[in-house]
Amino acid sequence: MESFGLYNYWIVIFLMMSGFYVVIARGNLVKKLVGLNIFQASVFIFYISMGKVAGGTAPIIAEGIDTYSNPLPHVLILTAIVVGVATTALGLSLVVRINEEYGTVEEEELAGKDPAE
Amino acid sequence: MAVTVFMVVRLHNLFAVVMLGGIYSLLAAALLVVLDAVDVAFTEAAVGAGISTVLALGALSLTTSQEKEPSRRPFYTFVVLFVVAITGAALIFGSLDMPVIGDPTAPIHGHVADVYLSEGPVATGVPNVVTAVLASYRGFDTLGETMVVFTAGIGVLLTFASVQAGRKREDEAGEEEGEE
Numbered sequence: 656m657e658s659f660g661l662y663n664y665w666i667v668i669f670l671m672m673s674g675f676y677v678v679i680a681r682g683n684l685v686k687k688l689v690g691l692n693i694f695q696a697s698v699f700i701f702y703i704s705m706g707k708v709a710g711g712t713a714p715i716i717a718e719g720i721d722t723y724s725n726p727l728p729h730v731l732i733l734t735a736i737v738v739g740v741a742t743t744a745l746g747l748s749l750v751v752r753i754n755e756e757y758g759t760v761e762e763e764e765l766a767g768k769d770p771a772e
Numbered sequence: 773m774a775v776t777v778f779m780v781v782r783l784h785n786l787f788a789v790v791m792l793g794g795i796y797s798l799l800a801a802a803l804l805v806v807l808d809a810v811d812v813a814f815t816e817a818a819v820g821a822g823i824s825t826v827l828a829l830g831a832l833s834l835t836t837s838q839e840k841e842p843s844r845r846p847f848y849t850f851v852v853l854f855v856v857a858i859t860g861a862a863l864i865f866g867s868l869d870m871p872v873i874g875d876p877t878a879p880i881h882g883h884v885a886d887v888y889l890s891e892g893p894v895a896t897g898v899p900n901v902v903t904a905v906l907a908s909y910r911g912f913d914t915l916g917e918t919m920v921v922f923t924a925g926i927g928v929l930l931t932f933a934s935v936q937a938g939r940k941r942e943d944e945a946g947e948e949e950g951e952e
Binding site: 685707712729736754 | 777780781786789790793796797800803804807808809810811812815816819820823824827828830831832834835836848849852853855856857859860863864867868870872873875878888889899900901902905906910913914917920921923924925927928931932934
């Protein structure tokens, strides 16, 4: 696994666009959140791909190893994963709340209902 | 991963969609190990594949597990596909200028990374550089992160509190739904 070329980036872009498609084309709010997660994970892979150094190992300092991958993207993505799950949790709780109030999580059905009742 | 994502797009059973989302996260974690990011990989496996899936399943048990067949709107679908294709093409065009993956001379490796790698273990006494940067150099960032999680927790609790109390919050629910 020494050379990926630009292949990683194209996979990431495909995954990202799939997630994007799910978010804007599908009406179900839970499915939208899953799409958002797919989008998110593709961005994580993109960052980590940028931090990869050919021939390097994980950035844990040890004897006899002098090439390490860039640790900075790893740190940023660790933060992003945790923030991501917080956003997902809040989104899902809102979905549950919406379902409680309107009895549906489909956007098309929600659009017809008057929020002011 | 591409197959998993394709199935997520096609399937209407939300239970299957959520499980595939978990599988997708696990595959992503495996890929991250290959890319040397072991810390990120186990966070992704635990949080992305574990907690997110459990939360989504909880939400499904409180709502419904079957997505309704979307009404056929050929023009809308065409517009969406057009937007997605244009964005994807622009991103691929942009990626052509990116340095090859693994290139040690790429700009991202030029600034503080070397300092962290050479001085991090000495300055903090932690051999794992990711931990050293997370907890020491970027400690405030991590503090901010915990505040975000705390705020999200408060938000979730308040949302469910209003569910239980049966209070009406139509305005707020309407606004949030617009944002998603």
